[in-house]
Amino acid sequence: MTTNRIQALADGIFAIAATLLVLELPIPSDSTDLLKDLAHDWPSYAAYVVSFMTIAIVWVNHHSLMDCVARADRGLLELVLLLLLFVAIVPWPTALLAEYLREGTQGSTAAVVYGLVLGAMATTFTATWWYLKRHPQLLEPGTEERVPTALRRSLVGPLVYLAGALIALISPILAFVVFALIAVFFAVSGRRGRPVAT
Amino acid sequence: MTTNRIQALADGIFAIAATLLVLELPIPSDSTDLLKDLAHDWPSYAAYVVSFMTIAIVWVNHHSLMDCVARADRGLLELVLLLLLFVAIVPWPTALLAEYLREGTQGSTAAVVYGLVLGAMATTFTATWWYLKRHPQLLEPGTEERVPTALRRSLVGPLVYLAGALIALISPILAFVVFALIAVFFAVSGRRGRPVAT
Amino acid sequence: MTTNRIQALADGIFAIAATLLVLELPIPSDSTDLLKDLAHDWPSYAAYVVSFMTIAIVWVNHHSLMDCVARADRGLLELVLLLLLFVAIVPWPTALLAEYLREGTQGSTAAVVYGLVLGAMATTFTATWWYLKRHPQLLEPGTEERVPTALRRSLVGPLVYLAGALIALISPILAFVVFALIAVFFAVSGRRGRPVAT
Amino acid sequence: MTTNRIQALADGIFAIAATLLVLELPIPSDSTDLLKDLAHDWPSYAAYVVSFMTIAIVWVNHHSLMDCVARADRGLLELVLLLLLFVAIVPWPTALLAEYLREGTQGSTAAVVYGLVLGAMATTFTATWWYLKRHPQLLEPGTEERVPTALRRSLVGPLVYLAGALIALISPILAFVVFALIAVFFAVSGRRGRPVAT
Numbered sequence: 001m002t003t004n005r006i007q008a009l010a011d012g013i014f015a016i017a018a019t020l021l022v023l024e025l026p027i028p029s030d031s032t033d034l035l036k037d038l039a040h041d042w043p044s045y046a047a048y049v050v051s052f053m054t055i056a057i058v059w060v061n062h063h064s065l066m067d068c069v070a071r072a073d074r075g076l077l078e079l080v081l082l083l084l085l086f087v088a089i090v091p092w093p094t095a096l097l098a099e100y101l102r103e104g105t106q107g108s109t110a111a112v113v114y115g116l117v118l119g120a121m122a123t124t125f126t127a128t129w130w131y132l133k134r135h136p137q138l139l140e141p142g143t144e145e146r147v148p149t150a151l152r153r154s155l156v157g158p159l160v161y162l163a164g165a166l167i168a169l170i171s172p173i174l175a176f177v178v179f180a181l182i183a184v185f186f187a188v189s190g191r192r193g194r195p196v197a198t
Numbered sequence: 199m200t201t202n203r204i205q206a207l208a209d210g211i212f213a214i215a216a217t218l219l220v221l222e223l224p225i226p227s228d229s230t231d232l233l234k235d236l237a238h239d240w241p242s243y244a245a246y247v248v249s250f251m252t253i254a255i256v257w258v259n260h261h262s263l264m265d266c267v268a269r270a271d272r273g274l275l276e277l278v279l280l281l282l283l284f285v286a287i288v289p290w291p292t293a294l295l296a297e298y299l300r301e302g303t304q305g306s307t308a309a310v311v312y313g314l315v316l317g318a319m320a321t322t323f324t325a326t327w328w329y330l331k332r333h334p335q336l337l338e339p340g341t342e343e344r345v346p347t348a349l350r351r352s353l354v355g356p357l358v359y360l361a362g363a364l365i366a367l368i369s370p371i372l373a374f375v376v377f378a379l380i381a382v383f384f385a386v387s388g389r390r391g392r393p394v395a396t
Numbered sequence: 397m398t399t400n401r402i403q404a405l406a407d408g409i410f411a412i413a414a415t416l417l418v419l420e421l422p423i424p425s426d427s428t429d430l431l432k433d434l435a436h437d438w439p440s441y442a443a444y445v446v447s448f449m450t451i452a453i454v455w456v457n458h459h460s461l462m463d464c465v466a467r468a469d470r471g472l473l474e475l476v477l478l479l480l481l482f483v484a485i486v487p488w489p490t491a492l493l494a495e496y497l498r499e500g501t502q503g504s505t506a507a508v509v510y511g512l513v514l515g516a517m518a519t520t521f522t523a524t525w526w527y528l529k530r531h532p533q534l535l536e537p538g539t540e541e542r543v544p545t546a547l548r549r550s551l552v553g554p555l556v557y558l559a560g561a562l563i564a565l566i567s568p569i570l571a572f573v574v575f576a577l578i579a580v581f582f583a584v585s586g587r588r589g590r591p592v593a594t
Numbered sequence: 595m596t597t598n599r600i601q602a603l604a605d606g607i608f609a610i611a612a613t614l615l616v617l618e619l620p621i622p623s624d625s626t627d628l629l630k631d632l633a634h635d636w637p638s639y640a641a642y643v644v645s646f647m648t649i650a651i652v653w654v655n656h657h658s659l660m661d662c663v664a665r666a667d668r669g670l671l672e673l674v675l676l677l678l679l680f681v682a683i684v685p686w687p688t689a690l691l692a693e694y695l696r697e698g699t700q701g702s703t704a705a706v707v708y709g710l711v712l713g714a715m716a717t718t719f720t721a722t723w724w725y726l727k728r729h730p731q732l733l734e735p736g737t738e739e740r741v742p743t744a745l746r747r748s749l750v751g752p753l754v755y756l757a758g759a760l761i762a763l764i765s766p767i768l769a770f771v772v773f774a775l776i777a778v779f780f781a782v783s784g785r786r787g788r789p790v791a792t
Contacts, residue, residue, distance in 0.1 A: 403599070407599070407602050407603055410603065410606075411606030412610055414678075414682060415611055416610075416614075417682070418611070418614065418683050418684075418685050418686050421686045423686070425693070427694075428700070429700075430704060434707065445679070448679050449675075449679075459599055583672070
């Protein structure tokens, strides 16, 4: 097996998870005021956008990570597969959050679940960078100095998802804003003005 | 990351979005006159064909665009991911339009939503060509002269989807015909008699 | 674009259509005799196996065809995309047939629809070989002599699906046996004892 | 066709089957105690994790197998497609098991079905190694000595799934633990300390 094969499976799971999000968008049935019924489903559209962006960003970051990897051992492969397990599950907390975002106690529970599942995904990502730091023999020559920075930057994910899950206990909407801001943070914090792909 | 990786994710999302359309085709339950019940669902089949054709054409055009790209910067990557966000959502307005195409006011709302979502997709496509025109350093040598023509041709999309959304206010069926004609226009307006792939 | 890209999209759509078939397998709800309820759903399992085999065989044959193609023009690309439109729709007639296979008149309608949709897929396949015969400049050097044989062999598909649709008017179960036999015919009629992939 | 193409289809089906598992995770509707309702669905989460792990492991083992294959004949191709048929169906017994895991007689039936379907998948895998042993001309030079070990190790799958199906007659929960342990066995029994991908 080559690391290319791992990336092919990963690309497939990222693409499918992102596209399956659409199946959670509700179609009002027998609506007599479609505009109003669609407007009522705004949490579904907002959750779609945030989860799609999040999956896209994890995909970008996953490629940054794999670009540093020259070879994979069993431990690294298992961490990647665990990350994919959490990526593939994202449509579920997304649908849960969309369904219950407006409602008091249930909204809090749904937003806590969203924060914990995506926090577990982010933690796996951090763990993978940490694993690479501990096993430098797996790295592409010349990429060792990128690892500590990437590891530190990746810590933002688990911390902010945990904060979001705590905020969800007070206000699910506020927690949702935090989850959206994480995606925006990672989208804008990348280095600009340089090619990202050649 | 290479631009090949972006194309692999894009190919995946195009293929999945096109194939997920089938999940919106209704199976009549407990039908006692299946032929009549199937005939009654004609808007679903028509919407399937139009949305599948549209996704296929955007896929072809997306490859024409990526063939001009030698390297991607953060801005280009974000535009491509935004395009994929809209491609992945296509099954939702398709199902909405199929559900409400026949009905008066609700049909208008559904067709306006279809026009706006696909118009947003087409606008992102135009924006990507415009971005490439402004950042010629990202282009493959020798492809610069293709960009202005492609940018102009791509403007047809946003304009006609907007027109379709306006027409939908009067007649959802007529708007649907416009959406079908956009697909046909792009399918036949490509240069013929030349290889499109080698 | 390269013909490799067309094959990547095609591989994606074949894989997704084949895998989406599973979503049509019913899960009995609140069953008090699960064994009996599962046994009652036998047409779903039979239809799953036949449609999965059929998609797999069309995938194999599609690769045999693409192996003869050195370059694609617009016409060939459109035929391939039309084939993919029919491949992607297969889960729908499969679910319809599974739902109504046992019932008299409705079973006939469902089996006719299955035969017509898969017949349209097979006809597109035949049309693609015919197109290649008419445009030999698209062929890999040395593959011209394979085309007439492949074109003739591919004619079995449209003819037998049409026959199956006619038989369905008398007996949906008998038509289903014909659809299963087409898959078996193509599976065993390939040349044996030679590598199919290297 | 090249063996790469077979792996591309296989990678696609593995990725899609693993990701479709998420669609079987229930979203409680109109819940007034979401935490309790989510906790009540624990068999769904457990079944998701076990089936995702199982598909991931079969994917890893499938690549180990394909790494030994220099060329494919018709028989090998058919065995691979049969394996993919069973991989693609995994979300169905997973949902069935999750739905009925807690309940007495129906839970036993559901767990037997799970064991038999995954046992059929494992048996196809074993049959493929056995086929390669019988057709050494298909092997990459220098990989012949790996085959007997791999064949023997792959026998664990069919045997333990069969045992699990028998245990399910007494206790569905105990059978589920066995199914989880198979995944863990294959995950940890691979050789450690060596690169698995380069």
